[in-house]
Amino acid sequence: MTITRRQTGRLLLGAGLAAPLHFTRTAHAQPKAGDELVVGIWGGAQERIVREHVEKALLAKYPGVKISYVLGGTPERRARAYAERGRPSFDLIYLNIFESRQAVKDGVTQAPTDAVPQFANLYDVAKLGGYGVAFNPVTIVYDKRKASKPVTSWQDLWNPEWRGRIAWPSYPGAQGTAGLLMAAKIFGGSENAIDIGFRKIRELKPFAAIQGSQDQLYGMFDQGVADISVEFGSFTRSYAESRNPNIEIANPVEGQAIAMNVACITVGTRNQKLAEEWVNLHLSAPCMLAYAQQIYYSPTVKNLSIPAELQPKLVLGPDVAQLVDFDWDVVIRNQPAWTSRFNREIAG
Amino acid sequence: MTGTPEQRPFFGPILAFPVTFWLLLTFAAPFAVLTLLSLHEYPDPFGPVLQAPSTAQFTAIFGDEFLVRVIIETLLLGAGVTALTVVLGYPLALWLVRLPLKWRPLAFAVILIPLLTNVVVRSLGIVLLLAPDGLINQALGLVGIPPFRQMLYTHGAVALALAQVFMPFMVLALYDVLQGTSPRVHEAAESLGASRIVRVFLVDLPLSLPGLRAGIIIVFLMASTAYVSATLLGGKKVWTTGMLVWQEALQNLNAPMAAALSLVMTVASTLFALAVIWITRHLTPWRSASPSGFRRLPGWIICLLDLFGPTIGKLLLMCSLLLLLLPLVLVVIQSFNDVPQATVAGFRAFTLKWYERVLFGGAYAASFWISVQLAAATAVVAISLALPAAFALARHRFPGLTGLSAFWTLPLSLPHVAIGVGMLKLLQVFTAIPSFLGMLAVHVVLVLPFSITLLQASVEQLDKAQEDAAASLGASAPWRFFLIVMPGLAPGLLAASIMSFLISFGEVTVTSFLTTARMTTLPVRIYAEASFSLEPTVHAVSAILIVGTVILLMMLNQLVRLDRLYAR
Numbered sequence: 001m002t003i004t005r006r007q008t009g010r011l012l013l014g015a016g017l018a019a020p021l022h023f024t025r026t027a028h029a030q031p032k033a034g035d036e037l038v039v040g041i042w043g044g045a046q047e048r049i050v051r052e053h054v055e056k057a058l059l060a061k062y063p064g065v066k067i068s069y070v071l072g073g074t075p076e077r078r079a080r081a082y083a084e085r086g087r088p089s090f091d092l093i094y095l096n097i098f099e100s101r102q103a104v105k106d107g108v109t110q111a112p113t114d115a116v117p118q119f120a121n122l123y124d125v126a127k128l129g130g131y132g133v134a135f136n137p138v139t140i141v142y143d144k145r146k147a148s149k150p151v152t153s154w155q156d157l158w159n160p161e162w163r164g165r166i167a168w169p170s171y172p173g174a175q176g177t178a179g180l181l182m183a184a185k186i187f188g189g190s191e192n193a194i195d196i197g198f199r200k201i202r203e204l205k206p207f208a209a210i211q212g213s214q215d216q217l218y219g220m221f222d223q224g225v226a227d228i229s230v231e232f233g234s235f236t237r238s239y240a241e242s243r244n245p246n247i248e249i250a251n252p253v254e255g256q257a258i259a260m261n262v263a264c265i266t267v268g269t270r271n272q273k274l275a276e277e278w279v280n281l282h283l284s285a286p287c288m289l290a291y292a293q294q295i296y297y298s299p300t301v302k303n304l305s306i307p308a309e310l311q312p313k314l315v316l317g318p319d320v321a322q323l324v325d326f327d328w329d330v331v332i333r334n335q336p337a338w339t340s341r342f343n344r345e346i347a348g
Numbered sequence: 349m350t351g352t353p354e355q356r357p358f359f360g361p362i363l364a365f366p367v368t369f370w371l372l373l374t375f376a377a378p379f380a381v382l383t384l385l386s387l388h389e390y391p392d393p394f395g396p397v398l399q400a401p402s403t404a405q406f407t408a409i410f411g412d413e414f415l416v417r418v419i420i421e422t423l424l425l426g427a428g429v430t431a432l433t434v435v436l437g438y439p440l441a442l443w444l445v446r447l448p449l450k451w452r453p454l455a456f457a458v459i460l461i462p463l464l465t466n467v468v469v470r471s472l473g474i475v476l477l478l479a480p481d482g483l484i485n486q487a488l489g490l491v492g493i494p495p496f497r498q499m500l501y502t503h504g505a506v507a508l509a510l511a512q513v514f515m516p517f518m519v520l521a522l523y524d525v526l527q528g529t530s531p532r533v534h535e536a537a538e539s540l541g542a543s544r545i546v547r548v549f550l551v552d553l554p555l556s557l558p559g560l561r562a563g564i565i566i567v568f569l570m571a572s573t574a575y576v577s578a579t580l581l582g583g584k585k586v587w588t589t590g591m592l593v594w595q596e597a598l599q600n601l602n603a604p605m606a607a608a609l610s611l612v613m614t615v616a617s618t619l620f621a622l623a624v625i626w627i628t629r630h631l632t633p634w635r636s637a638s639p640s641g642f643r644r645l646p647g648w649i650i651c652l653l654d655l656f657g658p659t660i661g662k663l664l665l666m667c668s669l670l671l672l673l674l675p676l677v678l679v680v681i682q683s684f685n686d687v688p689q690a691t692v693a694g695f696r697a698f699t700l701k702w703y704e705r706v707l708f709g710g711a712y713a714a715s716f717w718i719s720v721q722l723a724a725a726t727a728v729v730a731i732s733l734a735l736p737a738a739f740a741l742a743r744h745r746f747p748g749l750t751g752l753s754a755f756w757t758l759p760l761s762l763p764h765v766a767i768g769v770g771m772l773k774l775l776q777v778f779t780a781i782p783s784f785l786g787m788l789a790v791h792v793v794l795v796l797p798f799s800i801t802l803l804q805a806s807v808e809q810l811d812k813a814q815e816d817a818a819a820s821l822g823a824s825a826p827w828r829f830f831l832i833v834m835p836g837l838a839p840g841l842l843a844a845s846i847m848s849f850l851i852s853f854g855e856v857t858v859t860s861f862l863t864t865a866r867m868t869t870l871p872v873r874i875y876a877e878a879s880f881s882l883e884p885t886v887h888a889v890s891a892i893l894i895v896g897t898v899i900l901l902m903m904l905n906q907l908v909r910l911d912r913l914y915a916r
Contacts, residue, residue: 043876044883047711071868071876075598076768076860082393082601083772089779089864106393170584172599209501210584215881219472219691223479225500235881242688243696336600343592344414347584 031274033064039278040081040093043071045295053287058278065274074099081108081266088266091275094133096174098328100262101129105329109264116276118283118301123320126300129328130264131279134297135315137256137323138178141236142228143221144248151250154186157204157228166204167211167226171342172335175211178257179230180338181326186254191330194338201346210347214239221247232259234296237313256315258323260300360744363736364752367796370733374789375759377777378770382762385769386607393601397773405608415592415609422588423616425503425510426572432511433567434560436668437518439661442548444519445527453901456846458672459520460897462513463850465675465890466874468882469682471580472691473674474509475500501583509577512671514570518563520843521802525559526552527839528809545657546650554632558805561628565621566760566801572617573763589613590763597769610766617761618754625750635808676894683887690882702888712873712885719853719870722784726791726852727845730799733792734844735837738803753800760797764857767794771861783867790862791852798851799844806840842904 037058041047047069055067070077070090077093084090085108095103103109112119112131119131126132140151148161157166169175184190184197208226211217218239220226233249233256240247263282265275281287283301291297292306298315299306306316315323381397388395389402409415440459447455462470477483478499485495499505529552537547553560575590582588589609597606629635645653682690686699706712740746741753759767771778771790778786810833818828834841856871863872874886 042880043873043878044880046880047876069868070863071873072860072863073876073879079598079601079769079772080775080861083775085394087776089775172595212579212584215468215689215691215878216580216583218689219475222691222694223475223500224481225479238688243694336602339595339600340414343587347587 028272031062031065031271031277033062034066035062035064035271035274036066036068037091037271037274037278038068038070038089040070040072040077040090042073042094046094047071049287049290049294050282053290054278054281057281057284057286058274061277062274067278078103082106086268088268090266091269091271092278093264093266095130095262095264097129097132097258097260097262098177098332100264101328102332103264104129107267109266116280116283118280121301121303122283123300123302125258125320125323125325126260126262130262131283132260132300133263133279133282134261134291135300135320135323136174136232136234136259136261136297137315138175138230138259139233139256140228140250140252141217141231141233142248142250143246145246146227147248150248151228152253154182154252154254156250156252157230158200162228163204164206164208165227166207167209167217167220167229168201168204168207168346169217169230170210170212170347172339173212174259175214175230175232176342177331178259180342181331182230182254182257182324185324191326191334194334198341198345205346218243233315234298237296255322255324258325261297356744357746360740360746360749363740363744364746364749365736367733367737367756367800368752370789371756371759371793371796375767375793377774378767379758379762380770381773382607382610382766382770385603385773386611388604391600391602391604393603405604406612408605409608409612418587418592419589419609419612419616421503421586422572422590422613423620425507425578425586425588426568426617426620428503428507429510429514429571430564430568432507433514433518434564436511436664436671437515437563438522439665440515440668441519441522441526442552442661443665444523449905453905454898456901457894457898458669458676459516460846460850461672461676461894463516463854464893464897465679466871466882466886467513467576468580468690468878469678469886469890470513470675471509471577473678474505474512474581476678477674478505478508501581501585503582503586505581506578506586506588508671509581510571510574512674513577514567515668515672517566517570517798517847520847521563521566521805522556522559524802524806524840524843525556525809528806529555543650543654545653545661546645548657548661549653550645557628557632558635558808561624562801562805564624565757566798568620568624569617569757569760569797572613573761575763575765590765593763594765597765603769606766606769610763613763614758614761618757621757621761622750622754675890679887679890679894682884683891685884685887687884688881690884690886702884703892705885706888706892709885711868712870712889715868715870715873716889718867722787722791722869723849723853725784725788726795727848729788729792730795730848731803731841731845734796734799734803735841737800738807741800741804742807756800757797759793764794764855768858768861771858775862778862779864783864787859787862787867787869790858791855794855794858795848795851798847802844802847803837803840806837806844809840810836 039050041050058067059065074096078095078099081088081090081093081103085106093109100109104111109130111129112127114120116131119127122132140154140157142151144150146165169179171177171180180194180197180201181191183200184194187196187200189196209220211220211226211229214231214235217229217231221244236247236249240249263279265272265279269275285304288299288301288304292299292310292314296313306314384397386405387401387403388399389404444452444455444459475482479485480495480497484499488495533551533555534547537551542550573590575588575594578586578588578591593606593609596602596609681695683702684698684700685695686697686701737756740749781789814832814836815828818832823831854871856875859869860872860875863869870889874882874889877883877886
């Protein structure tokens with residue numbers, strides 16, 4: 001959204017309201033039986049993992065507290081948290097990387113603090129806009145039978161052999177955002193000079209399709225509609241292993257584009273301590289490992305030993321430094337304009 | 349239900365009151381918020397709703413070639429879907445009324461399959477049908493025709509998907525009026541030398557116009573607000589205003605633009621609905637006791653009809669049945685498929701774990717019961733509000749009723765996302781109400797347009813002579829209502845209840861804005877799963893629903909007559 005002067009005033013006010021939390025932190029009451037923590041999260045595997053590895057441990061520590069889940073997609077959750085700013089029905093919501101940073105600026109969710117012990121072990125990039133809980137970078141995924149040589153660079157998307165076979169990811173959305181920003185970057189632009197990105201993507205037309213989600217993309221691979229796309233590497237690996245061994249996840253020399261799940265404690269929660277305990281448990285070994293093993297989401301904490309056979313499938317240590325990060329303020333500010341341009345020039 | 353409108357002028361307003369009151373209580377507020385939002389100059393998620401009005405959003409819409417094009421394309425898509433639904437649904441409805449009574453529950457279940465399966469599953473079916481190596485191309489390959497590679501991600505693919513899921517609405521709207529036509533009318537046509545196919549066009553079609561009107565309005569309004577199927581099968585090459593509204597409202601947090609777009613679409617589609625009403629009124633002059641012009645088909649058309657009509661009719665019937673059964677086949681296979689994702693095309697290994705997870709996993713079962721209770725309560729409330737309204741529309745018209753009925757169908761012509769956006773601003777009020785009641789209030793709003801439209805057609809079809817006969821025999825108004833009117837309305841009530849139940853049961857868009865930790869309905873749970881990756885549990889849910897529906901309809905068939913008393 002475009003930030004107007006009027007909004008800036010409100011944002012400052014929001015930040016001002018949020019600031020005192022740092023000083024009052026120690027005064028938060030201890031969780032007691034009957035307290036209810038409301039968590040907004042995605043369904044399916046993610047709900048199952050936190051129920052198993054976070055909720056159980058939390059209940060063991062604080063008997064009698066109740067955990068409730070509001071399930072849904074990020075857009076609805078975010079829209080609702082914005083509508084309820086300051087008097088939230090959620091104590092904790094999970095967002096994506098750019099939404100989480102904007103939410104902190106807008107005074108909807110809190111910036112992370114060391115009240116969560118595992119905060120100290122987070123990678124720096126996971127300490128912004130809430131507590132990063134999983135890296136889930138975006139890269140090129142393709143059918144290796146259709147490739148004359150393995151894909152090693154984002155430039156390879158412009159190789160004529162993929163002409164008419166690309167399923168470009170729709171914008172906005174984590175994959176579409178990554179695709180657009182990487183296109184700009186490798187051709188000399190940046191988030192501040194996005195034009196080249198749009199022009200280069202337009203050169204790739206006609207697309208086999210525009211894909212709107214990982215499920216839709218896998219369907220396209222299954223049906224032979226498209227052969228290459230820009231997608232989360234993590235879950236594509238599950239797909240490749242369980243269904244389609246021809247699909248390869250590239251590791252381009254320019255790096256994979258960062259994407260991250262972020263746990264965000266709402267401004268105004270009445271269960272501050274409980275929410276912080278929850279986040280700490282999410283960042284602890286059992287939950288991080290379950291995410292890594294079940295859906296190949298990479299850990300955001302440094303103090304974790306990963307089984308050797310799992311290591312090549314994740315983004316760890318030095319690879320994390322390789323992840324391409326962007327100025328998300330610029331990205332968020334321009335999202336409406338870029339959406340409009342994408343709809344007209346790329347998708348339409 | 350006694351007296352003519354002239355004798356009881358207050359009767360109409362009394363009948364129209366309950367539904368109007370409910371909508372004022374629950375729908376007027378979010379609609380007003382939406383209208384106010386559309387008058388904001390720029391988006392401000394935290395600003396007050398009431399601001400100095402500006403036409404900036406509307407100027408932006410009408411000054412933007414892309415947006416205008418999308419609006420026009422969406423309306424055309426709606427019209428195309430409606431036409432397709434009529435062509436495919438009419439033979440189906442005729443087939444249904446000719447079926448022996450004992451087969452009807454099963455046939456009903458077949459027609460309802462698309463409504464009982466998740467949108468992702470249905471879309472997968474269409475993808476498998478139209479893909480480059482899909483069913484159609486394989487069939488064409490058998491007869492040596494080269495494959496069409498460009499069938500997916502087109503307006504045609506989206507239209508087919510929407511026609512599939514809206515067909516039940518058209519068929520149910522037609523079913524009641526079609527089987528309400530007395531066999532004596534058919535005998536009369538036959539004695540005048542009309543073949544069966546000519547009779548369909550000259551007798552059944554005109555007499556079923558009220559049902560057709562209901563079906564057309566419902567399907568058009570739903571098709572012009574659709575966005576999930578359009579996203580899944582249009583592959584962003586097809587744009588609908590529903591998709592734009594979703595994008596602006598949720599991804600760009602631009603509520604004013606989303607609101608303005610919704611209102612433009614609402615006005616356009618309400619005008620369409622009014623035009624349909626006006627046209628049917630002119631095509632059915634006998635309803636207002638005006639003389640009907642003598643119509644005669646030219647001989648060559650009758651020849652052509654007699655020659656090709658039956659074959660084309662059978663072909664269309666086969667196409668629609670196949671289209672309806674496609675998701676069933678998928679569901680049956682996929683619910684036993686041992687794969688991690690619901691959208692897999694091939695069968696890998698047999699498993700019962702998806703059923704186990706749905707039935708004994710706790711979370712699914714709990715959501716399922718919440719959805720059943722909510723849908724049942726919604727159906728009961730909606731029908732009891734809609735029935736008086738239908739009588740007002742069919743028998744007790746009064747000045748201003750047409751305008752009022754446009755208000756009643758408003759919830760249908762607004763994209764559900766837009767209603768959700770309006771509700772977001774009222775979340776404080778909403779969360780103060782017990783969550784079940786709050787959801788019920790909103791679901792009833794969403795269901796009312798359907799039940800009113802369907803029931804109006806049923807009431808218009810009632811045989812007034814039966815009531816007059818009962819009256820002449822001394823039956824009082826309440827007796828006549830319970831002994832004559834209600835049994836006559838039974839099929840219509842049943843159709844409307846099934847529809848209401850299923851719409852509420854499947855609603856996800858508005859509900860996902862309003863869901864609370866204690867009220868996770870089944871579709872919201874499935875949608876939440878799909879927001880990450882959909883698992884085959886969704887197929888198991890559909891399979892259980894389909895089997896459940898068949899059993900329920902068979903039981904109902906023992907208790908309620910699925911046809912009108914005089915139809916045999």
